[in-house]
Amino acid sequence: MPPKKVAAVVNEYRKWSHADVILRNLLSGYPDGSRPNMQLVSLVTDQVPKNDMSRDLAKKYGFKICDTVADALTLGGKRLAVEGVLSIGEHGHYPTNEKGQLLYPRRRFVESICEVFEKTKSSVPVFNDKHLAATWDDAKWMYDRARKLFVPFLAGSSIPVTWRKPNVVLPKGCELVGAVQIGYGPFEGYGFHALEGLQCMAERRKGGETGVTAVTCHTGKAMWEALDAHTWTKPLLEAGLKRATAHAPGDMRALTAKAADAGSFEIEYRDGFRAFVVLPNGWVHENEGSPFIFAGQRKGADKPDVCQFYLQQPDPFAHFAELTKAIDSLVGTGHAPYPVERTLLTTGVLDAAMTSRHEKGKRIETPHLTIAYTPTEWGPAKGEVPKSEKR
Structure with missing residues (x-):
């Protein structure tokens, strides 16, 4: 089966950033030598630090560096040209609000992705790294937008896997x-x-x-x-x-x-x-x-x-290979291996905790977190932890 073509939208791509420790599995394979059934064909970087790796990697592996999310998802055409999207809104230099929440552009990324889906009248699976957004309003908007467009949606941490x-x-x-x-x-x-x-x-x-x-x-x-x-x-x-x-x-x-x-x-x-x-x-x-x-x-x-x-560290951060396997299942099957509602809930709890801390320990009632779901049997990593080594 030919690998699924995927696009990635990231904050920045430098050594040991989340873009690196996830996308390296698509480019050079897992630490055990096996490979996901995904091929990175396009990449958008929101920021380009001095130690950026993406431009050199694009030359080595042949993926396209794009200026816009639309270009990355259509490869310059009028139709959706990828079979999955990885939105990795982690790291980089972004502002912090009065509650101490880092305002990463995760909603902006998903907005741009969904705009392409709506315009092309088609959608593909999307993975969102870590919590959906800093604030509940943004997180709920992202969740609702994905549901409206019938987007298979996965998000979260590497901890559960x-x-x-x-x-x-x-x-x-x-x-x-x-x-x-x-x-x-x-x-x-x-x-x-x-x-x-x-x-x-x-x-x-x-x-x-x-x-x-x-x-x-x-x-x-x-x-x-x-x-x-x-x-x-x-x-x-x-x-x-x-x-x-x-x-x-x-x-x-x-x-x-x-x-x-x-x-x-x-x-x-x-x-x-x-x-x-x-x-x-x-x-x-x-x-x-x-x-x-x-x-x-x-x-x-x-x-x-x-x-x-x-957590396996330092390099090759094999727990991110386990997260990549979940993303691979999402893109390959069109179904999230575990519910995105888990991360919608943890995102809401975290936002409430940050609000409570800002308000000096006030108990924050959360009627909006009436989120029901059933867990799946996608469990933790199996086998021995790979040995740490430089890659």
Whole structure:
């Protein structure tokens, strides 16, 4: 079967940018030597830094550098000329709003893509890297626009598809008492990854996903007071932190109280389930595989289900190969391997958390996050993690 021709719209294309670690799999294959059934035929770069790689790669691999999204999707003609689009709106230099949200041009990219679909009266699968947009209004617009044009749509983080150590896959329909997801790093950018880790587990609880009622962002002492208010949180947090092997010496609570970007997201689900994302920045360090760690307690279970979402780094960042495999399935079948509604929900939760932090820990009610969906069985990576090496 000939490879599917795809276009990519990216913020910037430099070494180790998301454009690089995803598109390299199309150009030179996966770390294990196999290849996706996709061929990059055109590329638009919104910004071109001094260390841009795209122009040299275009000469080497023969894809077209385009000035506009329309040109990339039609290859200069009047009809849609590609079978899939990758929108990678990550990295580059963009403004930040008063809430601390990075205003990447993800909605603008999808608007331009959908304009071509509407004009040519045809559409193809689209992948949107990471959360849909900084704000809920933009994210919902993107989701609704894709649905109106019957676009097979996929989005999200590499966290749900990477290796899990141990390989915990919660049984569908399990009764979860509560869950804690540990993360680290930049509050918005990596807080999203932690939310995706939490959600790919929480969505498997009894009754399926029905949405979120309220979100509260806790910082300083309130971060720990909120966690201490529940009997199930302490054992889950302690079980998860045992896998965070790299951390600063000293008292975790004292260190996180001093860190400007430490905090937690308290998430109240519509069915009564409650979970926390904990970002103990100032104490936790990036360790082998990453400190993205899930801990959940199932009703009647003797001990929590705990796993580390393992990120292979440095090069070749093989967890992005696992994400590319999901994109390959999307483009090849015309169906998203897992629901875009998961990322619509995590995007909305993140926006509410950033609003709550901006409003000094106010509880943000989220009636707009009445988002119901059923999880699929597209699970984590299998087999051994490839050895790190320079590519």
